[in-house]
Amino acid sequence: MSRDAHKADLIRFLRTIQRLDAPALEDGALDEHTSLVDSGLIDSLAVIQIVSYLEEAHGIDFRTAGLDPENLRTVAGILDLIQLRRAG
Amino acid sequence: MSRCTLGSLIEVEGGLEWDPDEIERQLARRRAHFAAADLQPGDRVLIAFGNRAAFFVELLAAWRLGACVIPVDTRSTPFEVETLARAAQARFAVVDAHTGADKREVLNDLGLTVLDTDSSCQGGEAIDAHERGLPLEADALILFTSGSTGEPKGVVHTHRSLLAKWTTLKRHLGLVPYRRTLCALPTHFGHGLICNCLFPWLAGQDLVIAPPFRPELLMRLGDVIDQHRITFLSSVPSMWKLALRTSSPPKRGTLERIHVGSAPLSAKVWDDIRAWSGTHEVYNAYGITETGSWIAGTTGEDADAETRDGHIGEPWGAEIRVIPTRAGAGTPNTEEECAPGTPGHVWLRTPALMRGYFGRDDLTAAVVHDGWFATGDIGFKDERGRLHLCGREREEINKGGMKIYPGDVDAVAERHASVREVCTFAVEDANYGQNVGIALVMERGEAELADLYAWLKQHLAEPKLPVRWYLVDEIPRTSRGKINRETVRATCELGEPVNLAALLRRAS
Numbered sequence: 001m002s003r004d005a006h007k008a009d010l011i012r013f014l015r016t017i018q019r020l021d022a023p024a025l026e027d028g029a030l031d032e033h034t035s036l037v038d039s040g041l042i043d044s045l046a047v048i049q050i051v052s053y054l055e056e057a058h059g060i061d062f063r064t065a066g067l068d069p070e071n072l073r074t075v076a077g078i079l080d081l082i083q084l085r086r087a088g
Numbered sequence: 089m090s091r092c093t094l095g096s097l098i099e100v101e102g103g104l105e106w107d108p109d110e111i112e113r114q115l116a117r118r119r120a121h122f123a124a125a126d127l128q129p130g131d132r133v134l135i136a137f138g139n140r141a142a143f144f145v146e147l148l149a150a151w152r153l154g155a156c157v158i159p160v161d162t163r164s165t166p167f168e169v170e171t172l173a174r175a176a177q178a179r180f181a182v183v184d185a186h187t188g189a190d191k192r193e194v195l196n197d198l199g200l201t202v203l204d205t206d207s208s209c210q211g212g213e214a215i216d217a218h219e220r221g222l223p224l225e226a227d228a229l230i231l232f233t234s235g236s237t238g239e240p241k242g243v244v245h246t247h248r249s250l251l252a253k254w255t256t257l258k259r260h261l262g263l264v265p266y267r268r269t270l271c272a273l274p275t276h277f278g279h280g281l282i283c284n285c286l287f288p289w290l291a292g293q294d295l296v297i298a299p300p301f302r303p304e305l306l307m308r309l310g311d312v313i314d315q316h317r318i319t320f321l322s323s324v325p326s327m328w329k330l331a332l333r334t335s336s337p338p339k340r341g342t343l344e345r346i347h348v349g350s351a352p353l354s355a356k357v358w359d360d361i362r363a364w365s366g367t368h369e370v371y372n373a374y375g376i377t378e379t380g381s382w383i384a385g386t387t388g389e390d391a392d393a394e395t396r397d398g399h400i401g402e403p404w405g406a407e408i409r410v411i412p413t414r415a416g417a418g419t420p421n422t423e424e425e426c427a428p429g430t431p432g433h434v435w436l437r438t439p440a441l442m443r444g445y446f447g448r449d450d451l452t453a454a455v456v457h458d459g460w461f462a463t464g465d466i467g468f469k470d471e472r473g474r475l476h477l478c479g480r481e482r483e484e485i486n487k488g489g490m491k492i493y494p495g496d497v498d499a500v501a502e503r504h505a506s507v508r509e510v511c512t513f514a515v516e517d518a519n520y521g522q523n524v525g526i527a528l529v530m531e532r533g534e535a536e537l538a539d540l541y542a543w544l545k546q547h548l549a550e551p552k553l554p555v556r557w558y559l560v561d562e563i564p565r566t567s568r569g570k571i572n573r574e575t576v577r578a579t580c581e582l583g584e585p586v587n588l589a590a591l592l593r594r595a596s
Contacts, residue, residue: 069307
């Protein structure tokens with residue numbers, strides 16, 4: 001799967017957990033480097049749902065050394081994690 | 089309160105570290121500012137920020153001058169801060185650089201003297217103000233547990249009740265495991281403030297302060313524990329949902345004890361925390377704000393025993409009675425205790441009991457009888473006298489350990505012209521265990537929901553905003569005309585919630 005395909009899949013997932021009053025998530029409109037929590041797109045503890053998504057969809061184990069929680073702040077960071085996992 | 093030996097204060101973010109000498113200098117400076125602003129014994133000081141070293145120093149400075157402190161959730165809206173400040177008849181407020189202009193404005197408009205810990209308390213000579221001898225019966229803390237939008241219910245603790253709490257905790261738990269304590273809980277409620285922080289810090293143990301419930305911190309909790317050589321932390325179960333799955337365990341072996349409280353702890357999570365942390369001293373701590381929080385828990389022989397859902401353990405400086413009747417129908421002095429294994433109403437007697445609810449003797453009289461406090465919890469004692477909890481009568485929504493009172497949300501919604509009837513209730517939530525659901529009878533159906541949402545958002549702290557909305561023709565009532573929130577939830581969940589997200593987008 002390409003990065004774009006992973007991104008499209010991720011955005012479909014983020015739509016299911018975004019906050020009630022967050023703006024609609026359009027595939028091309030989201031800045032990959034925008035903080036998901038600080039921008040009000042998701043609740044801070046919804047990060048746990050992103051963790052579940054990455055575990056289930058991509059087999060990522062966060063307890064493995066070397067994964068930086070900061071990666072979960074943005075779409076770009078999450079996509080980097082997915083690529084790292086795919087490459088590893 | 090007599091002078092005590094203080095521990096150091098360390099902030100996880102930013103690296104600030106105050107040793108006891110620096111804390112005394114900071115205290116002197118703040119006392120001078122309070123005194124210059126004419127703070128008098130008995131004055132009430134609202135502190136609008138938390139989870140910083142400066143918070144603890146402001147609190148102690150106010151105490152040493154004889155004032156009573158009201159810590160308020162940082163996330164409160166200006167409307168909520170105004171409601172609480174008015175209800176508490178506060179004369180002073182302390183804010184920090186992050187306190188918004190709208191909050192400062194409502195505090196100023198109420199006539200409070202507003203001090204900024206980040207500007208007014210910097211620099212200058214540490215001129216010591218005269219410390220005042222404090223009667224133990226003086227009010228020390230008011231912790232608002234509900235009513236932030238209407239009729240606030242503030243738990244008043246005196247210096248005597250707090251000292252009783254800390255003395256009994258020290259006797260039952262010791263101090264050694266708490267010598268390097270991590271606070272990752274909010275400092276405006278009993279569990280975080282009285283027990284997690286003040287108990288060890290005022291007894292000379294070091295306190296490492298973190299922002300509350302910060303996911304990035306929880307995901308590196310093991311590293312934080314190692315880096316700061318943490319020996320103890322208290323927690324709520326929802327923190328562990330994230331930490332156990334994402335953080336590598338601590339490696340340096342400093343951690344000796346963990347408390348988990350404020351929400352039910354399952355045996356599974358309990359075992360997982362033991363395995364992750366490397367310590368068997370994981371205590372399920374039962375606490376109630378009215379009793380100064382921690383009142384019982386799993387210690388002694390039980391600390392190594394098999395974990396069980398609902399198992400609390402032995403009292404920590406309190407008597408526990410389980411009787412068949414609730415408050416108003418009898419007391420432990422008049423009723424026989426339930427047989428082992430038989431559930432009943434849990435009552436507590438402790439020298440750490442609150443003085444009462446601020447300005448609400450009626451509410452106090454409803455729960456305190458003959459020195460006993462009716463908790464509103466349902467539980468039983470086993471053959472060995474250990475307490476187990478199995479339910480509660482109270483209406484609160486337990487959102488990851490944070491208590492939300494449905495009446496607070498109802499009170500704001502009812503004031504909106506489009507709302508004919510409203511009932512707020514607990515719904516299941518994957519992240520928090522419980523979250524806020526709301527059933528509404530509207531004048532014009534969906535048409536005004538977006539406006540109502542904006543109204544709620546303006547008046548309610550973010551965690552209290554309902555996440556699941558139901559439109560109904562009527563709120564179901566019992567045959568006696570009362571609303572049972574659990575029945576309303578069950579009725580609502582037979583149907584579909586409103587797609588509020590789509591509705592809000594259409595409206596924007």
